[in-house]
Amino acid sequence: MIPLQTARRIADEAFAEATRRGIDNITVLVADPSGAVRLALRNDAQGAFGFDTARAKAQTALGFGKSSKRLAEIFGDDPAATVGINAAVGGCFIPIAGAVVVHDAANTVVGAVSISGGNPLADDEVARAAVERVGLFTSP
């Protein structure tokens, strides 16, 4: 499980990376392997939905063991499956890029990092950059 201190560093790196890209309207969220929130920070420029969408993306990625970007590719043309899965898992399925599954050097899943608010592909890149900068790894 990602310790809180590491989660805070991930958040710092994510905000720094977003700023470098001129993105200021994001929520950064770190979840444990079951999808439960460890940390979430919503930036001043982002609207009220930020926390809920970031959390759902994190749960989505952990639910399938794949980044939500990969899930967007898989489910993008299948709205029936998207709606059905969303209902089956209690409404937290958002296959939109921005959340990555995080694992350690032993390939154990330690949680997820989720960015909501910018362009989804940029959210994904920000999340991956932040994870890599603290010495952890992401799944495709």
Added chain:
Amino acid sequence: MIPLTQAMAVVDACFVAGAERQLAELAAVVTDEGGAVRAVMRSDGQHAFSVDIAIAKARSALGFRRSTIKLAEYFGSHASSTIGITYATDQRFIPIGGGIVLVDDDGRVIGAAAVAGGAPATDDAVVRAAASSVGLAALD
């Protein structure tokens, strides 16, 4: 609206105030004045429900414009009202100590803060001390 830097300061102060009261494991949240999460952190040994509980306490305080420890004084002996309000508010109502409405120097409501980790009176003391330490106050 409370800036993210101030929301983070309150959350950090909750961990400090908690440690001072031998409350090592907790979740702390700050929301904006509408109840949308701005910052939340959960300590390494604290269970997952505490984030949901803290968010519900913050929203409960905002919903009644009253700290949840004061709400507990009434609702603790009015079970039917508690159940009814829980349904009426989409199950966001937890009248247990630990949530406060945050006001600034001008007495303006800028958000809510809540702690979930110890006994209700401890959670209440922690969140009040945290708010005070960063120059904010509880509405009541």
